[in-house]
Amino acid sequence: MLELRDKQDLRVTIAGITFSNPITTASGTFSAKESGYFYDLNELGAVITKGVSSHAWEGNKTPRIAETYGGMLNAVGLQNPGIDDFIANELPWLQKLDTKIIVNVAGKTPEDYYTVVEKLWHEKIDLLEINISCPNIKCGGIGFGTSPKMAAEITKEIKKRARQPIIMKLTPNVTDITEIAKAVEAEGADGVSLINTLLGMKIDVHTRKPALFNKTGGLSGPAIKPVAVRMVYQVRRSVGIPIIGLGGIMTGEDAAEFIMAGADAVSIGTAALLDPGAPIRIKKELIAYMERYHFNSIKEIRDGFIDL
Amino acid sequence: MLELRDKQDLRVTIAGITFSNPITTASGTFSAKESGYFYDLNELGAVITKGVSSHAWEGNKTPRIAETYGGMLNAVGLQNPGIDDFIANELPWLQKLDTKIIVNVAGKTPEDYYTVVEKLWHEKIDLLEINISCPNIKCGGIGFGTSPKMAAEITKEIKKRARQPIIMKLTPNVTDITEIAKAVEAEGADGVSLINTLLGMKIDVHTRKPALFNKTGGLSGPAIKPVAVRMVYQVRRSVGIPIIGLGGIMTGEDAAEFIMAGADAVSIGTAALLDPGAPIRIKKELIAYMERYHFNSIKEIRDGFIDL
Amino acid sequence: MTKKILEERITSNQKIAEGIFRMTIYSPEIAQNCTPGQFVNLYPRGRHTLLPRPISLCKIEDEHITLVYGVVGQGTQEFSEYTQGQELRVSTPQGNGFDIGPSLSEKMSKFTVKREGEVPTLGRSELEAGRQMTLVGGGLGVPSLVALAKALITQGHHIRVICGFRTEPYLIEEFEALGISLYVTTDSGDYGFKGTVMDYICAHPFASDYYYACGPKPMLRELAAYCREKQVPVQVSMEERMGCGYGACLGCVCNTQRGYKKVCSEGPVFLGEEVDWYA
Amino acid sequence: MTKKILEERITSNQKIAEGIFRMTIYSPEIAQNCTPGQFVNLYPRGRHTLLPRPISLCKIEDEHITLVYGVVGQGTQEFSEYTQGQELRVSTPQGNGFDIGPSLSEKMSKFTVKREGEVPTLGRSELEAGRQMTLVGGGLGVPSLVALAKALITQGHHIRVICGFRTEPYLIEEFEALGISLYVTTDSGDYGFKGTVMDYICAHPFASDYYYACGPKPMLRELAAYCREKQVPVQVSMEERMGCGYGACLGCVCNTQRGYKKVCSEGPVFLGEEVDWYA
Ligand SMILES: Cc1cc2nc3c(=O)[nH]c(=O)nc-3n(C[C@H](O)[C@H](O)[C@H](O)COP(=O)(O)OP(=O)(O)OC[C@H]3O[C@@H](n4cnc5c(N)ncnc54)[C@H](O)[C@@H]3O)c2cc1C
Numbered sequence A, B: 001m002l003e004l005r006d007k008q009d010l011r012v013t014i015a016g017i018t019f020s021n022p023i024t025t026a027s028g029t030f031s032a033k034e035s036g037y038f039y040d041l042n043e044l045g046a047v048i049t050k051g052v053s054s055h056a057w058e059g060n061k062t063p064r065i066a067e068t069y070g071g072m073l074n075a076v077g078l079q080n081p082g083i084d085d086f087i088a089n090e091l092p093w094l095q096k097l098d099t100k101i102i103v104n105v106a107g108k109t110p111e112d113y114y115t116v117v118e119k120l121w122h123e124k125i126d127l128l129e130i131n132i133s134c135p136n137i138k139c140g141g142i143g144f145g146t147s148p149k150m151a152a153e154i155t156k157e158i159k160k161r162a163r164q165p166i167i168m169k170l171t172p173n174v175t176d177i178t179e180i181a182k183a184v185e186a187e188g189a190d191g192v193s194l195i196n197t198l199l200g201m202k203i204d205v206h207t208r209k210p211a212l213f214n215k216t217g218g219l220s221g222p223a224i225k226p227v228a229v230r231m232v233y234q235v236r237r238s239v240g241i242p243i244i245g246l247g248g249i250m251t252g253e254d255a256a257e258f259i260m261a262g263a264d265a266v267s268i269g270t271a272a273l274l275d276p277g278a279p280i281r282i283k284k285e286l287i288a289y290m291e292r293y294h295f296n297s298i299k300e301i302r303d304g305f306i307d308l
Numbered sequence C, D: 001m002t003k004k005i006l007e008e009r010i011t012s013n014q015k016i017a018e019g020i021f022r023m024t025i026y027s028p029e030i031a032q033n034c035t036p037g038q039f040v041n042l043y044p045r046g047r048h049t050l051l052p053r054p055i056s057l058c059k060i061e062d063e064h065i066t067l068v069y070g071v072v073g074q075g076t077q078e079f080s081e082y083t084q085g086q087e088l089r090v091s092t093p094q095g096n097g098f099d100i101g102p103s104l105s106e107k108m109s110k111f112t113v114k115r116e117g118e119v120p121t122l123g124r125s126e127l128e129a130g131r132q133m134t135l136v137g138g139g140l141g142v143p144s145l146v147a148l149a150k151a152l153i154t155q156g157h158h159i160r161v162i163c164g165f166r167t168e169p170y171l172i173e174e175f176e177a178l179g180i181s182l183y184v185t186t187d188s189g190d191y192g193f194k195g196t197v198m199d200y201i202c203a204h205p206f207a208s209d210y211y212y213a214c215g216p217k218p219m220l221r222e223l224a225a226y227c228r229e230k231q232v233p234v235q236v237s238m239e240e241r242m243g244c245g246y247g248a249c250l251g252c253v254c255n256t257q258r259g260y261k262k263v264c265s266e267g268p269v270f271l272g273e274e275v276d277w278y279a
């Protein structure tokens, strides 16, 4: 029963921007320079940068990383050189690539976010991903993401100031993610990314101390995938805007699972730490999955889900 | 430098009840009859029963179980024969054991809970664990656990009607677990158990259907341990009542980690599915850990935590 | 304190058909304390796959057991890579197995526990003499019929086996070695009768005093309906996704006339009559 | 596209002291493209331990590399169970390694990348002629000094090595084979000088033009303070818990006078002067 088929169409469109394929890099787990030693960045649907803030941030003290069963904790604390340095030194390099550029924006106060999106007004980038969900920043960030009211407010204000479409990146550390998603959609968000990390902690019983200097950190990796899939599924049934799905994607089948749950595109995070070429491997595996089950497009995968 | 030491003192006291050791069985992962084929139940600090409700509950359709990376999802849906059957057929058997008995109480409405605790008034059991956190019951359960107000209310009413001390079992699917813990403490809860399962979902990309009949289910196992440790740590610093800590404990060192985070006792759940003798193995490993680091009591482990 | 998780040695592990493996394990402890229709739990080593995998006993010898399994996912993939001499974690036998008549029921009761009133009674008298028994298997349900056929022969019954496969049959030689009547069907028609076992049964009417079956649920359901019509007893071995595999978690239930029953500890064998097929 | 994760074959893996193992890997690709002080990432197979384990290059031969590692947790426990002939996942060399002078700097620049202005310049002139070099190692920091000592000898320098251990020394014979001055200390006094390497250095003053060090942070800090006082340059190899091990995650930073630097890609070797020891 083998038929001759066209090559699969992997294209997806998010907020009017068409990516060559649904594979993107999760913020904070990708460096164009370092990741670029391992694979051809032009193979990606889009690059999503490490969080950029209005000024340089130092980040947290070390240890910033701890391993857990099937996952990891990080408390990097959004170390970054600030938007001016980013525009001067990193962006030109990204702009030479033949892929879409999504800049992840971090802030502790509303003004922090405004400064960044305003400075990006004239820049040739495709989308903004607004991180209102980082668990590793004491003074803010996650605060915006845990209350529908605050999430709505910040979305509205950023939307006014941003030229590019905005994707709100949501935290899973909430009682009801659909409320937050609905709130940001109502205020004009062009999409949502979910999920950021789950707040976790590890104590080293040998040293008798928290494994992270920051004590708590963000849990990522395959351990959290079921929570992420559940949230993508719930949010897909609550809002109409596109979803970038992430959280523990390790294989092409995992990517397909997120797409069935309702994601329009996916991001690869922790998988790229233990396998630097993971985004491209996962893309190939997704194609193989599509071939095996005769899916010709990403939409066909999504529509293939039987949700009685 | 080896000295002769007394045997460690493993005793812990929860709400005035002294357990011979801190190891208990997580509700729903233990059956006195079936687990009893594998080990001597008297070795446990306490048995915690499967959730019991006012009347027999059928539970969900199958599949009820799905495996995830480093964890599992379940949507058993609290199948149980009801409190009368429990008192007639199961309790007498448990009462012959030389360990403490904690009955886990389930309900969809407040009245469900009241019926169960009232029927247990005259029974020789040590503690009640009130499950206000089951993610697999459509009409209630988890609802009580996600709002501080409702959690407080149900605690107050149950406290009036129960003869035995009550431990409220909390859900991790909330924005701020300390609020819930504080609310139940304020209304007289004698302790809290945390955590119940994280709400998750798995889609089988081969069958293209949700892996569970119930679609979503509760994520348990080592994957969730960092979330559980973080919550025990946070709650320990917010309330004064005892904590039963659980969520992904697989080894004696994991048990020690929960104790350092602030747990007074621990429960073994998923670990007992993949290793039926896990509670006793973990108890032995905890003793070995105490020997290695010269801890003589559970309190010494807790106090050994260096939390700068 | 009668159940255990053992570390036993694999004496062979070979591919016998596409995606199908036969593993032999040296384990007097299991081999001498089990009955056909029971299963063991195999525990993967890959530490991200936590749960046990239930696999039926296919052959029971003095000191060895044989399991036949299909590679369908990560756990069975891992098992297929095990080599001779390696050890694996395996439980002592679980579940009740097939009821094969009075002479063996005493032995059975040593290893399985049923509450009062839960012993299937329908059809027990039929097991008493040398009867005409039909064993129906589908795909990965076929392995457990090998041990069953052998035990029933020992009891002096006449055995007919009907096995269905997708394209490639396996274990044929095991049945042939028992000298019984064997009928093979394949969906593809590549081997034997083209169609399902139920197609075969309907197309070739025969008399039978008793049925045993193991296979996919739709096959069991159809057979149970057929047997009810014919007023002949049938024992079916049910499959369900398991958590613990030993009766602690209520993960693996089968809906019966008496409510949900645990497949792992109260099954996997039920009377066709007692299963609520349309729940 | 110059970095890779390789599947390489283990040619030996043996215990050389209590809890300490030496592993030799056949890998011309790594052996011919690395410098002392660089490390490789080893990827555990146990799929619940996700992150790579960085291990320094201890010996570099034509087609083989040797790693010496201590069993401290699950990852290194797993490595210690690997046997000859097995394959393991290992990255191409990471980080910048020790700066050992001009003649090698060209080779180095092929494999390591530094932004403009980030190349340590202090002390480079000292590397030019046959100088008196002191290499200081503590515990699991000692292995990387083996490859370094050999390279420095090739450069025509005079080498003194001071190594500290808890109780049992290892790799002694490797240094002795190089025919250099070797001083061993143990905390317990079981072997060599009783005390730390810093105790030794303070108790036995000697002249040295340059220092290299690898070991626990408190040792490096003390040595850096000592070198600053003596106005002698020192290169220190820093250790930090890693996420990716290749520069993508910002997990492994070291606080320097120029802010946080990534240990994995901008280190692990820094000048003692540039590290902010009290951050
Ligand atoms: C009482 C009992 C007895 C049993 N006896 C036997 C027996 O004797 N022999 C036997 O072979 N089995 C038997 N089974 C079934 C066996 O337990 C399961 O097949 C096994 O547990 C699957 O484990 P796994 O890790 O390989 O698959 P899992 O990873 O758990 O996946 C199982 C399912 O996921 C899907 N799936 C996963 N990966 C793929 C893929 N790459 N392509 C397509 N689909 C995929 C399929 O639907 C597959 O069936 C029995 C089951 C029970 C309950």
Ligand SMILES: Cc1cc2nc3c(=O)[nH]c(=O)nc-3n(C[C@H](O)[C@H](O)[C@H](O)COP(=O)(O)OP(=O)(O)OC[C@H]3O[C@@H](n4cnc5c(N)ncnc54)[C@H](O)[C@@H]3O)c2cc1C
Pocket (backbone or CB within 6 Å): A067, A204, A206, A207, D039, D052, D053, D054, D055, D056, D057, D068, D069, D070, D071, D072, D073, D074, D075, D076, D077, D140, D143, D144, D238, D239, D240, D241, D242, D268
């Ligand atoms: C650049 C660099 C180079 C390195 N080079 C080397 C080298 O050449 N040789 C070498 O041996 N190491 C080296 N290391 C350190 C090495 O990377 C770590 O020791 C290793 O990653 C630990 O992995 P693990 O899984 O065994 O330990 P993990 O499980 O990650 O645990 C690590 C820590 O947890 C604690 N711990 C865990 N289990 C136990 C236990 N049972 N008892 C007591 N404590 C425990 C200890 O504090 C231990 O150090 C290097 C590190 C870096 C950054």
Ligand SMILES: Cc1cc2nc3c(=O)[nH]c(=O)nc-3n(C[C@H](O)[C@H](O)[C@H](O)COP(=O)(O)O)c2cc1C
Pocket (backbone or CB within 6 Å): A026, A027, A028, A029, A050, A051, A074, A076, A078, A104, A131, A134, A169, A195, A196, A197, A218, A219, A220, A221, A222, A224, A246, A247, A248, A249, A267, A268, A269, A270, A271, D243, D249, D251
């Ligand atoms: C080391 C590390 C750093 C991260 N930094 C950021 C960040 O700067 N901004 C952000 O929005 N998310 C950040 N994240 C979260 C990831 O983008 C992603 O949401 C999360 O890790 C879940 O995906 P994963 O399981 O595939 O890693 C970081 C995650 C890790 C592991």
Ligand SMILES: Cc1cc2nc3c(=O)[nH]c(=O)nc-3n(C[C@H](O)[C@H](O)[C@H](O)COP(=O)(O)O)c2cc1C
Pocket (backbone or CB within 6 Å): B026, B027, B028, B029, B050, B051, B074, B076, B078, B104, B131, B134, B169, B195, B196, B197, B219, B220, B221, B222, B224, B246, B247, B248, B249, B267, B268, B269, B270, B271, C243, C249, C251
């Ligand atoms: C199969 C299964 C059934 C459960 N049933 C109950 C229950 O009836 N009542 C309850 O309070 N918790 C129930 N739980 C939750 C566990 O008691 C425990 O809170 C959770 O699994 C986390 O612990 P673990 O990771 O050690 O399993 C169940 C968990 C599992 C896996």
Ligand code: FES
Pocket (backbone or CB within 6 Å): C241, C242, C243, C244, C245, C246, C247, C248, C249, C250, C251, C252, C253, C262, C263, C264, C265
């Ligand atoms: S699998 Fe747990 S009760 Fe059957």
Ligand code: FES
Pocket (backbone or CB within 6 Å): D241, D242, D243, D244, D245, D246, D247, D248, D249, D250, D251, D252, D253, D262, D263, D264, D265
């Ligand atoms: S470990 Fe990721 S940047 Fe160094």
